[in-house]
Amino acid sequence: MDYNELIKALSDKGLKVTPQRVAVLEALYEIKNHPSAEEIRQKLHSRYPSIAIGTIYNILDTFCEQGIIKKVKTDSDFVRYDVDMERHHHIYCENCNHIENYHDPELDELLKNYFEKKRIPNFHIHDFNLQIIGRYVEHQNKLNQNK
Template sequence: MDNKLLKQKLAEKGMKITPQRMAILEAVYELNNHPTAENIIEFIRKTHPNVAIGTVYKVLETLVENGLIKKVTTDRNFMRYDGILESHHHLYCSNCDLIEDYHDAELDELLKKYFESKNISGFKIEEFVLQIKGTFNKC
């Protein structure tokens, strides 16, 4: 992804544009399989050897708050991040740490319809994420 676009994404959210933010946002996009902070640090070190670890965590938090990336939960004790904002679900591998995207507009529609009819009392739904747990044949 080119710098123009990265700058634009930050600017759209009214965020100050800094090299660190651009590098970290780009890393989340490039490392497309839900990278950890660790993965991101390793990646950006290649081009930005002196970015502080604390900065990476801070920037990731800020990017999440501003809706430029999302957190992906795992049953391990570290966080993972996702640069894909459009609604999608996740295939979690039971054998390894692989989390694959599962895009399915038909499923989204099905869920949306289902919960429109069936409204949950006392709760206002913002979004769904279906965790699909299982194993990949390749694993």
């Protein structure tokens, strides 16, 4: 996403365009891999050495509230951020804490159909996503070798 697209993404949501907001959004797109607030701070440190982690969290919360990004929690409640707003699920490696997007329209349709037929009492579903937890093959192979 280029600079003008970043500015447009903010202004389309009615947000004031500030250098810090643009920088945080740019970092989210550059890092891509579901960064944490601390990883974003590290990425921005050379250009914005005085930006506080609290400022970054506030910006990220605003972006979440406005539907620009989503929060993704790991199994250990570690919060990361996702700029991919299309329907998708997450693959989470419990060995290295890596989170990867998993797009599967067939799975989406299966879940949609399931919840249309099988209602949850006193609960209205407006969205769903899965976090698929496991280990990458190379991590599993190392574990098996150490046994």
